[in-house]
Amino acid sequence: MTSPYFEELAQRLYARGLPADQVALTVDDLAAYVTESGTDPVQEFGTPEEFASQVAPSREHDDIIPPSAAETWTWRADAFHERDVLNRYGDEGWEVEQVDGAGRFVSHRDLENPQRWEYHRETVLPGRGQAVIDRLAPDGWEPCGTWVCFEYFKRPKAATIGPEAALRSVPRTPAVSAFWSGHFRDLIAAMTIVTVVLCIAGVTLVSNLAYSDFGGSLTGMVVGALSALAISVVVRTWLARRRKSS
Numbered sequence: 001m002t003s004p005y006f007e008e009l010a011q012r013l014y015a016r017g018l019p020a021d022q023v024a025l026t027v028d029d030l031a032a033y034v035t036e037s038g039t040d041p042v043q044e045f046g047t048p049e050e051f052a053s054q055v056a057p058s059r060e061h062d063d064i065i066p067p068s069a070a071e072t073w074t075w076r077a078d079a080f081h082e083r084d085v086l087n088r089y090g091d092e093g094w095e096v097e098q099v100d101g102a103g104r105f106v107s108h109r110d111l112e113n114p115q116r117w118e119y120h121r122e123t124v125l126p127g128r129g130q131a132v133i134d135r136l137a138p139d140g141w142e143p144c145g146t147w148v149c150f151e152y153f154k155r156p157k158a159a160t161i162g163p164e165a166a167l168r169s170v171p172r173t174p175a176v177s178a179f180w181s182g183h184f185r186d187l188i189a190a191m192t193i194v195t196v197v198l199c200i201a202g203v204t205l206v207s208n209l210a211y212s213d214f215g216g217s218l219t220g221m222v223v224g225a226l227s228a229l230a231i232s233v234v235v236r237t238w239l240a241r242r243r244k245s246s
Contacts, residue, residue, distance in 0.1 A: 005041045005048060006031050012052035017101030018148070026148055030126065045126040054129060054146065071111060076104045077179040079150070083121050085179045086152075090117035092171045096154055099145030104177075114167040116157040119144075124151045 006027050013023045034041050045051040073094060077085045086096070086105070093114035094107040120141055122132050129151060133143055140160075141153040157165035 003031065003034075003041070008048040009052060012048055016052060022148060051126060054126070071173060072106070072108045073173055073177075074100070074104050074106050075174070075177040075179065076102075078181055078183075080183040081179070081181040083119060086119035086121075089174065090119055090154075090157075093117070093167050096144045096152065099147045099152060103147050105145065109170065109173075111170065114170050116165045116167060118155050118157055118160075120153040120155070122151045122153070123149055125149075 009030075010023050010027050013026065014020070018026070030041070030045070034044065037044075046054075075085075082105075089107070093109045093116060095109065095115075095117050096105050096107050096119070098106050100106055120136070122136075124132050124146075129146075132151060136153055140155045142155070143151060144154040145152040
């Protein structure tokens with residue numbers, strides 16, 4: 001990332017609360033896209049300030065106060081199954097108001113008139129958000145949050161099933177605030193295994209080659225190559241799973 005455009009974009013995404021690894025991945029993906037397409041980033045995405053405001057929601061709305069006759073619940077889930085979680089709790093009356101700067105779903109439930117909600121997620125290319133909103137609007141979908149390349153939409157189930165969407169009783173507010181899928185745990189386990197293997201390989205190489213004439217340089221080269229390979233495997237695995245989940 002050497003372009004001043006992407007350097008400024010990264011700084012603005014950091015300022016909006018995105019984690020460092022997510023900023024790096026997002027900027028690298030966009031830079032690769034610009035390189036492959038040969039387009040100008042300003043013409044394609046707008047200024048870094050404009051694009052950052054589309055990619056990451058501002059924290060200035062994190063203190064939104066819900067109606068007094070409502071309860072709130074803030075939670076998170078990984079991209080592999082967040083749509084299932086959204087719809088599961090949408091059936092319990094939880095309406096997502098926004099996705100905050102930390103990627104959490106800020107939800108509320110009307111206690112006086114609880115209704116079922118359903119959700120939809122789209123992967124939105126830079127500058128294409130409005131086109132997606134316009135395409136889904138005729139079916140009653142309205143945007144309820146943005147997280148990096150994902151745009152989330154909600155729709156009251158009354159639009160499709162009528163009065164049956166009303167809840168006669170309200171389930172208890174969930175006691176947990178994080179939902180991690182098996183795929184996500186597998187990814188974390190794979191990263192842990194790779195890290196352990198690299199550590200063992202590094203220690204073994206240092207031990208075996210420390211006394212050879214070229215041991216120091218060879219050790220550095222091998223450990224560096226293994227590290228690069230491991231990082232590449234983890235990143236490619238994560239991207240493949242993310243694209244599959246979309």
